[in-house]
Amino acid sequence: MLDARAEQAPLYPLSTGRNWGMGSRSPVVDGCAVLDLSRMNTVRTLDLDDGYAVIEPGVTQRQLAALLEGTPWMLNVTAGCADASIVGNTLERGDGTIRGRTEDLLGVEVVLGTGEVLTTGGLDRRGRRPGRVAGPDLTRVFQQSNLGIVTAAAVSLIPRPEAITLVHATVAIDALDEGTAALVRIGRSRVAEHGMLRLKEIFVVPDRGAAAVPAGADPGTATIQVPLLGSLAAVRDAERGVLAEFRNLGTAASVRVLDTATTAEDDPLYARTRFARGIPTCDALHAGLRVRTCAQADQAPVGWLMFLPTVPLRRESLVAAVDLMRAESERHGTASMLEFNVVSQHSTNMVTQIPFVREPDAIERAHALRTAARDAFSRAGFPVYRSNIDQQHSELTARAADYHDLALGGLKDLFDPDGIIAPGRYLAALR
DSSP: OHHHHHTTOOEEEESSOOOTTTTTTOOSSSSOEEEEOTTOOOEEEEETTTTEEEEOTTOBHHHHHHHHTTSSEEOOOOSSOTTSBHHHHHHTTOBOSSSBGGGGEEEEEEEOTTSOEEEOTTOOTTSOOOSOOSSOOOGGGGTTSOSOEEEEEEEEOEEOOSEEEEEEEEEEGGGHHHHHHHHHHHHTTOOGGGOOOEEEEEEEOOGGGGGGSOTTOOTTEEEEEEEEEEOHHHHHHHHHHHHHHHHTTGGGEEEEEEETTTOOTTSTTHHHHHHHTTOOOOHHHHHHHTOSSGGGGGGOSEEEEEEEEEEESOHHHHHHHHHHHHHHHHHHTOOEEEEEEEOSSSEEEEEEEEEEESSHHHHHHHHHHHHHHHHHHHHTTOOEEEOOTTTGGGTTGGGOTTOOOHHHHHHHHHHOTTOOBSTTSSGGGGO
């Protein structure tokens, strides 16, 4: 760090570089030296009494999930790559299958641009975290920022419940309005630790974009996925309430209830039951990209861009977001695949994949669609919660023409006075 500062050499840290659809391993701006932290892959602490782990940036979902097999704890996994970094995804505010990963983050160890090492959230230099200690806690300022280089994080684990059931409802797209109303009622009766409620597999497929859509995609339906975790009695009780909501939709919905511990491997929903149990898998990703291994992702026949706005947990807002994306997808002749993750009783994180075949015209249309969608959603009051390489450098100031945040700018000046850490990443417009 001292050499980089002396030479004014910008550093762009990454964990495993599997930030696909958002920029992968590429720095936001040119001229940076990539600081690859993937070989920092030590689990420094695995506390099976208090239920947390202190892990380095190169620790993957697969690695930590394997260590938790047979223990009273499980990992809040994402539905992405099994070999993706837990720290990287958590710092980017990714979503797990149980809750948003922001809720997992307990503290960080971070190297500042001055060379100083800082710990937050009660995490000490010996890799222990007795709890949150007195005084201000700076943990959250290192999420989606370029204030320092995180070299370790304390993450909370999920108590392994007695029972985990997955309720999977397929809803006719013509009944999406009623389906979203049911989703809102279910979502407002739950808390995040009950499992991440999702409205997903909404496919918008214009003719010119059809070639990039996964085989078996059905634009005529959408899916509502409800994981239920807890004691057997609590899960059965919750299951009755959820099924009552779907019965009210009549013939517009078909429902399956899966015991995640006994779902057969040849079941089409097997991978989803594994996610619900804290077991990562890359099967769906391989099928979507048409590759055999994740190492081929950046050269796959099909690529994708991600667009990630936040949308209120209201029927009108969810339907409006789908209509907005459908209009832009049709206008640009490019497909999109929509998902809403219910992250609280008030809000959803919308996950939009924009797939494209790797041909110049298709790539150009995909980028144009993402830019247009970002502008349309911003005007509608649905700003992004997680940005991409093309817009990240101006994400904060894009909120308003006169936007300023002197507090964040002051932290940047204090923690990284020479501006050598990840220029262009969120806070760069304040420099």
